Amino acid sequence: MKKYVKYILLKSYWEYEVSRKDLTTLFGVNEKQASNYLAEVRKTYPDAIVYDASLKRYIPGVNIEKALPSKDFQEYLNVTENKGFETYNILPSKPVIPVLLYRLIYKAINNKFSISFKYHSLNSSSTKERKVYPHSLINSGYRWHIRGWEEESQKFKDYTLSRMELEGITLVEKKDDRSNIENDTAWNNEIGIFLIPNPSLSPEKRKIIALDFNMRDGILSVFCKEALMLYTLNSYLVTDFSEKPTTNQLLAIGNLSFISKFLPSNQSK
Structure with a gap:
């Protein structure tokens, strides 16, 4: 399948829209050639895409799924080259994301709208209605999250997609200047984490771990967004944030006095 054909089909499937401008921007062709690409898809795959005059x-169209040999989300990201807004992959994994949910998120991010949904939280036995203005989509390795401004708490937070109830979820076409990504300090702030072999292990084991992670002078320097720090630490299997973690953990945080101010209070102890 030609790249532009796959692009047209996957983009229309996941984003629920594709236009001539999308093709001219990504492939550098003129509008006439872009129209020819769209006409070719409509001829080759009848009713896979349809023109919406409004x-x-x-x-x-009704045959979009038949036309696509694969509806894999990662393939969509690869073909569209992550145009529009960025996604951040911390681990090479393929967590599931429902197409209808992604369409809402895509539209909300690109138009700076909010999403209203019921959310299952570990801190509550019942679901709670949330209204969030998402600005980014995050792949933490085994789950997808959205990060955005939550209206009730008036804070930037992360929400796990799998904990959002699909039934009743709605797009609220209203903007709020407070939700601008530029106001998300934790998202725009980059921090450095120094990981070292776990001091609880023997000197011989610490030397091996230093070799495993290609450390320099016994230190592995990792840089990430402040908002993604916990996800990043988890990707290195660092869940015990004490100075001397249990021996089940290979690594420890070397600059704990600095990092602790970014950790939740119940986890920095």
Whole structure:
């Protein structure tokens, strides 16, 4: 399948829209050539995409799933080259994300709208209605999250997609200047984490761990967004944040006095 054909099909499927401008931007072709690409897809795959006059762009047709050999989300990201907004992959994994949910998130992020949904939290036995203005999508390795401004708490937070109830979820076409990504200090602030072999282990084992992680002078320097620090630490299997973790953990935080101010209070002890 030609790249532009796959792009048209996957983009319309996941984002529920594709236009000539999308093609001219990504492939560097003129509008006439972009129109020819769209016409080719409509001829080769009847009713896979249809023109929506009100939106002035193409949307998925009844045969879109038949036309796609694969509807894999990672393939969509690869083909579209992550145009629009960025996604951040910490681990090479393929957690599941429902297409209808992604369409809402995509539209909310690109239009700076909010999403209203019921959320299952570990801190509560019942679901709670949330209204969030998402600005980014995060792959922590085994789950997808959105990060954005939550209206009730008036804070930037992360929400796990799998804990969001799909039934009743709605897009609220209203903007709030406070939700701008530029106001998310933790997202825009980069911090450095120094990981060292766990001091609880023997000197011989610490030498081996230093070799495993290609450490320099016994230190592995990792840089990440402050908001993604816990996800990053988890990707290195660091869940015990004490100076001397249990021997089940290979690594420890070398600059704990600095990092502790970014950790939740119940975890920095």
